[in-house]
Amino acid sequence: MSPFTMAILLSSLATGTIITATSFHWFMAWIGLELNTLAIIPLISKQHHPRATEAATKYFLTQAAASALILFSSTINAWQLGTWDITQMTNNMSSILLTMALAMKLGLAPTHFWLPEVLQGTSMKTALIISTWQKLAPMALIIITSNNLSTTTLMILGMLSAIVGGWGGLNQTQTRKIMAYSSIAHLGWMSMITPLLTKLLVLNLVIYLLMTTAMFSALITSKSKTLQDTSMLSTLSPTLMTLTMLTLLSLGGLPPLTGFIPKWLILQELTTQNLLMMATMLALSALLSLFFYLRLTYVMTLTTPPNTTMLKHKWRFKYSNTTAPLAITLSLSIMLLPITPLIMT
Numbered sequence: 001m002s003p004f005t006m007a008i009l010l011s012s013l014a015t016g017t018i019i020t021a022t023s024f025h026w027f028m029a030w031i032g033l034e035l036n037t038l039a040i041i042p043l044i045s046k047q048h049h050p051r052a053t054e055a056a057t058k059y060f061l062t063q064a065a066a067s068a069l070i071l072f073s074s075t076i077n078a079w080q081l082g083t084w085d086i087t088q089m090t091n092n093m094s095s096i097l098l099t100m101a102l103a104m105k106l107g108l109a110p111t112h113f114w115l116p117e118v119l120q121g122t123s124m125k126t127a128l129i130i131s132t133w134q135k136l137a138p139m140a141l142i143i144i145t146s147n148n149l150s151t152t153t154l155m156i157l158g159m160l161s162a163i164v165g166g167w168g169g170l171n172q173t174q175t176r177k178i179m180a181y182s183s184i185a186h187l188g189w190m191s192m193i194t195p196l197l198t199k200l201l202v203l204n205l206v207i208y209l210l211m212t213t214a215m216f217s218a219l220i221t222s223k224s225k226t227l228q229d230t231s232m233l234s235t236l237s238p239t240l241m242t243l244t245m246l247t248l249l250s251l252g253g254l255p256p257l258t259g260f261i262p263k264w265l266i267l268q269e270l271t272t273q274n275l276l277m278m279a280t281m282l283a284l285s286a287l288l289s290l291f292f293y294l295r296l297t298y299v300m301t302l303t304t305p306p307n308t309t310m311l312k313h314k315w316r317f318k319y320s321n322t323t324a325p326l327a328i329t330l331s332l333s334i335m336l337l338p339i340t341p342l343i344m345t
Helices: 003-022 026-044 050-081 092-106 114-121 124-131 133-144 151-168 175-193 198-222 238-252 260-272 276-301 324-335 337-344
Strands: none
Touching (some): 003 026, 003 133, 026 124, 026 133, 050 114, 092 133, 124 133, 124 175, 124 198, 151 175, 175 276, 198 238, 198 324, 238 276, 238 324, 260 276
C-alpha cells in the first residue's frame, strides 16, 4: 500500500473518531462511525490473503449491523420524543437497543465472536489499531450517554464479557487471539463500572489503551505471532523479554504494576455500592485471565539462560524500526501505580 493511500486512510480513521466524539446529533455520530468502519476495511484486507478478506468481511458486516442498530434506536427515540440530541436518549427501548449496538461495536460478550477472528486474520499493526483506536468512538458515545443507557444490560454484558474473556483465552496459542480475549475481558470491567462512575471508566480505558499498545508493540518488534515465537524472545533481547513479561502481569492486574489500578478502584467502588456478588464474580474472572497471562509469561521465560531450548533459533536480524514508542508505553504500563493517590482525589 502506498504511503499516500495509507495517510488518507489513517486520517479518515482519525476524522471519523473525532466526528463521533464531538457530535451532539445522532446522524453525525452515525456518519463518524461509518467513516471509521470504511477507513479500516482496506487496512484489514491489504495483505491480499483469503484470511484477510474473510476478516474484513466479518468486520464490515458486524460494524454495519451495529451502526444500523444505532441509527434505528436513535430514530425510535426521535419519533417518540421529537429530538435527535444524543443526551436526550430517554426512551427505554431505544436505550436497550443502543446499549446492545455499542456492545457489538466494542466486541462485548455475547456479541464478541467477530473480534478474535478479525484480529487473527489481519496484520499485527492493524490488530493494534482495532484493539485500541477503534474502541474510542463507541466508548465516547457510552461516556456521553452513560446516564441514559440501560444499567441492567450494561452490568450483564460486563459480567459475561469478563467471564468469556477469561475463559476463551485459556486454550489459545495465537498471540493475537490471546490479546482479543484480553480486550473482551478488559471491556467487561469497563462496562461494569459505566453506570456507577464514568471517571473510572475513562481511567480504565486510558490504562487499557496504554497496556495493549505496549504489548502489541513488543509483539510487533519481536515478530511473535504464536506462543512458540514468544519462547524465542530471550534470544533476541533479554531486556525486551523482561519488560514484556512485566507488561503481561500488568495486564493481569498484579500489584505493584499499572494494571492493578483500575481493578483495585473498580472493586472498591462495587463494594461501596453493596454489589458484593458482582465484585466477587469479577475478581474470580480476573483469575481466569491471569492464568493465560501467566502461561504466556512462563513460555516466554522458560528458555532464558542457562536453560536451552529444543526449538530452532530465530535469525537475529537488526531491527530498523524505532523503539522509542515501545520504551515509553512499556515503562508507563509497568510503573504508574504510585500515581494512584493523585487519581483518587
